[in-house]
Amino acid sequence: MRQPSKRLQNLSAAIFSEMAARKKEVAKKRAVYDLSIGSPDQPPEDQLLETLLDAARQPGAFGYALSEGTAAFREEVARWYQYRFGVELAPDGEVHSLMGSQDGLAHFALAWTDPGDIVLVPDPGYPIYEGSVHLAGAIPYRMPLRAENGFLPKLADIPDEIAARAKFMILNYPNNPVSAVATVDFFTEVVAFAKRHDIIVVHDLAYSEMAFDGYRPPSFLQAPGAKEVGIEFNSFSKSFNMAGCRIAYVVGNSEIIKPLAIVKSNVDYGVFLPVQQMAVAALRMDREAGGKNSVGPVYQERRDVLLTALAEAGWDIEPPKATMFVWAPVPKGWTSREFAIALLEEAGVVVIPGSAFGDEGEGYVRIALVQSPEVLRQAARSIAESGILTRRAGV
């Protein structure tokens, strides 16, 4: 019997599938509150939908697009980076469109590694970071993200022989799943480390606009010298509720982007042209609104409603400064998987066990703020009424 490639064996999404299957069963018996997957539940702004429809009616709208993105798209991204972060980008070479940051992340290791090369990945981390390394036949080295270090990797703990074999390092702040944030000072240390060891830095800034209480997440490219060593992915999925449109971009060092562009232009074409026009309108709208992006307040209210209700029920959780996730410590006596299953079966609340994101995620569950405040309140009430929080596992 022929077997699929061995590479696939390292792409296990077992816990995600298990939670989905269990949810189906539980939903036959009771109300279920799905706080598992980070897919935005809100539509894009009306004016963006209108731009999309108008653009779709233009002649040529349905033709193939070039992989790098239209000049208008790349110019607007450069303008937005200047406005938002004070970072200068050349639209030709330093900006390249993507079909979601997932596309860029999935293909980057193919563009930059050979079998045996090492890639430094965060643990816990968004699954494609490590998955892409396995797909390319390279070797992931996990950098632990721990509460005592503010969920930042300790660069000094990376052994020299690992750093010597590492092609690139992936970072992600604001972070999924732990929702921690980083400063430009931290990024400056990363630049020094990358220069010392000749390592490329790949920063994933997917949550740049989903931030609360006036906090504005920085770009890695704001660190002095960052463009000499790195690139950054950013996306319209979360910032503008456009996840299904599949549009994002990579910016930064043109020599680092070039090999990724070669892989991409062989694998596929560019993003649907009307979606590129919609994205241009989104960035322009954001610049004109002067930082009043609506996604921040929507998720901030959800965060506050959920955490207040859970605190009343006896579950104290550090409020995140950004992202659509709450990284919640599991009460003593449970593994994160056991606790997630109990929340589902006894309270109907679906969350993802932290261990799904790497060994260092043990001890936490990830709650996605992807329901209305009313539903989040009901979910918290259901958890309180289940009595899970005051009981030990298996009792």
Ligand SMILES: Cc1ncc(COP(=O)(O)O)c(C=O)c1O
């Ligand atoms: C950290 C992170 N990076 C990238 C992505 C993928 O985003 P996109 O829709 O741009 O592919 C996600 C989606 O959840 C994410 O959480």
